Amino acid sequence: MNLGEFDTLSSTDSVSKPYDSSTETGEVTFRPVYRDHVDDAEDLARLGYKQSFHRGLSLFGVASVSFSVLGLLPSVAATLNFSMLAGTPGMLWGWLIALVFVLCVAASMAELCSSMPTSGGLYYSAKVLAPKGWGPLASWVTGWSNYIAQLCFLSSCIYSLSNLLIYAADEFDGKDFVIKHYHIYFLCLSFIVVLSIMASLPTWIMGKINSVFTFLNILSLLAAIIIILVSVSMRDGFNTNMGVWSHFQNQTDWPIGFAMLMSFCGVLWSMVGLDTSYHLVEECASASVNAPNGIMLTALVGGFSGWIIHLVIAYTIDDYTAVVEAHNLWVAYLIQVLSHNGAKAVIALTVFSNFLMAQGVLITSSRTAYSYARDGVLPFSKWIARINKRTTTPVNAVLLNCSLAALILLLIFKGQYATDAIYSVCGIAAFVAFIIPIGLRSFVVKNSKFSRGAWHLGRYSKLVGGAGTVFVIILIPILCFPTMIHPSAIDMNWACLGYSVPMAAVLLWFALGAKHWYKGPKADMPGLDIPRMSSLKNDAVHHRDSSHSTMNSY
Structure with a gap:
């Protein structure tokens, strides 16, 4: 000591x-x-x-869930329509630039997690770090933004899983089958039922399952990369360095630099699960050390692995324009660079990883809902905050999130532009929630008034947190722009509306009523x-x- x-x-x-x-x-x-x-x-x-929870997760266990939530293979597959907006140089340089600042956000979040290891996570930190009198509002905005992100993340994962599976089946079936919106929606509902059962299992069982799943997830990622590299090397060979690193192909009506900034949405969506370890901190042993390490492992391993996948795509893609114009870019790319059986194998690995990703997201989002309900934030909080006595897990919170995801996925019937908005809203809402407590720590709270934990950034705390905060503040408006200067309703970017409407509703709720009873995270223990x-x-x-x-x- x-x-x-x-x-x-x-x-x-x-x-x-x-x-x-x-x-x-x-x-x-x-x-x-x-x-x-x-x-x-x-x-x-x-x-x-x-x-309340059994602390059955070790560092490897909590990192396993976090890594499953990242789901690098399906994350890259689901966001190629964003990351390919500026050509292969945009994919590579854009990912690296964004990753530097995402790591700043992750490090600052890890510091907060070590200081305040509660599953309320960011919204608890926002209450603590806000200026006197502003704690409830800061906590309210952070909590709801994070919860919206969790729900959209869950919905987008389930949608990408169903969309990939059904379009891959159609591509390889060889029959003329017209895919309707309801086909995808009912497949989503089927996955929701299975995922809800898995997310309600006892913590120690989930820990063991996710440890195995993480190992299989890593194998799937490595296997997909090896299959692509071997197949391309035996057939057409790789693209040249000059073309990969300097041949921009702007897929927007904006200047190429702006298109690169818009491509950052792929990075942000892939990193939405950065706070997974934070929300599992009450189920983690030696939480003030293991949970922050889980956050950093997630950011480092996930960030650089995602860049490697983009590197493989950049060096192997044949017809860039044909892939960008396809309905499912990942399926189109694999069919272009692999044999029939090779494409099937990689798509199967992607579907498997996507399922693991959706399962991890549901676990995390249910813990988020539980912690918020425990503090009375959500409607019907008493019911949501009940812990199942048999499994010691928040089963009611799982059911709530699955139900809300089913409602959000009704946007499938509005078309592709509506489902694309789910991805954008997810990234925007998550990083808004991330930077509120981080920004307060960096620009408002003095070092002498911050109680750092065992994991901390020392003298660089404010510099690192400030860099991440400024990056997100600059980037979020850019992510709300459409790719066309004069878009139609179909081409419009609805992310701004998708985020601002629910946030405006919860702010109105706070102003008209909640401010009188909501004072921030509650404590259920007497204290000194x-x-x-x-x-x-x-x-x-x-x-x-x-x-x-x-x-x-x-």
């Missing part, structure tokens, strides 16, 4: 209140940090919550005052000098 940094309390300080940024003038209050983490339940108690910095210094000296002190609590 490092008493010089005042990271411990005595065993007599049994429980404390959740950390609050509304401190007295001239005094600094803070939540103690446990570098040698032993009791996760006590750490959670200091944030104001009782332990968190000691001030000066008093903790005295306690540290006392513990060091007194023979009666006990330092074995944490």
Whole structure:
């Protein structure tokens, strides 16, 4: 233990209140940090919550769920219509540029997760870090934006899974079969039923399943890359370096630089699951260390693996324009570069990874709904926040999210432009939720008033968080632009409307009623005052000098 940094309390300080940024003038209050983490339940108690879940997830377990949520192969497949807007140079340079700033967001999120390891995640952090009097509003906006992102992410994963499967089957069937909207929708409903059953299993079973799934997911990714590379090398060979890195092909009516910025939507959608480990933190052992490491592993491994897939596509694609104009770009690309059986094999691997991705997203989104309902944010919160006694998982939250996803997927009947908006809304809503607490930490909260956890960025905390925040603020309006300067209704980008309408509704709800009863995340445990910095210094000296002190609590 490092008493010089005042990271411990005595065993007599049994429980404390959740950390609050509304401190007295001239005094600094803070939540103690446990570098040698032993009791996760006590750490959670200091944030104001009782332990409800079984902590059956290790670092590998929580990283497994996070990696499944990223679903790199299906993520790339589902977002090629965004990432290919500027040609192969846009795919490669665009992904790398965006990834640098996404890693900044991930690192700042990991720091917050270590400081406040509760499944409420970002919206709990927003309440804590907001200026006095603004906590409830900051928490409300963050929570609802994140929840909208989770629902859209779940819906888009299920849609991409069904769309890929049904169009691949049609492509290889050889018969004239007209695919209707209801075919895709009812296939989505079938997947929803299966996924809801899997997401309701006990945590320890899910941990083991996802550990196996992660291994299979990685094998699927490697197998797909190897099949493509071997097949292309034996047939037509690879594209030249000059063409891959410098031959831009603008698929929009905007300048090429703007088209590259628009292509970042593919990166953002692929990285929407960055906060997965944060939402699973109450089911994770040694949470203040393992959950932040899970966030960073997700960002690093996922980010660079996604870039490698784009690199493979850039060097192997034959007719770029034909792929861009296809209904399902991934299927069109595979048919172009692989044999009949090779394309079938890679599509099968993609469908399998997509299913794992959807399962991970449902697990995460149900934990998000549970944590919000626990604090009374959602309608019918008492019912949603019930933990099933047999499985010790939030089954009601799973059912809620599956039902809402089924409603969102009704947009399938409005056509491709409506379903594309689900992807854009997902990325925008998620990163808005990400940067609210990160921006508050970077630009509002002083270092002396931030209680850092075992995982932190040290002196670079504000610089890293500020870079990620500014990047997202600049990028979000760009992602709302259509690809055409004078679009028709079909070509319009409906992401702005898709995000602003539900957010306007929840803000109106807050202004007209919720502000009178919603005060931010609730604490369900009684507590003691968190000691001030000066008093903790005295306690540290006392513990060091007194023979009666006990330092074995944490």
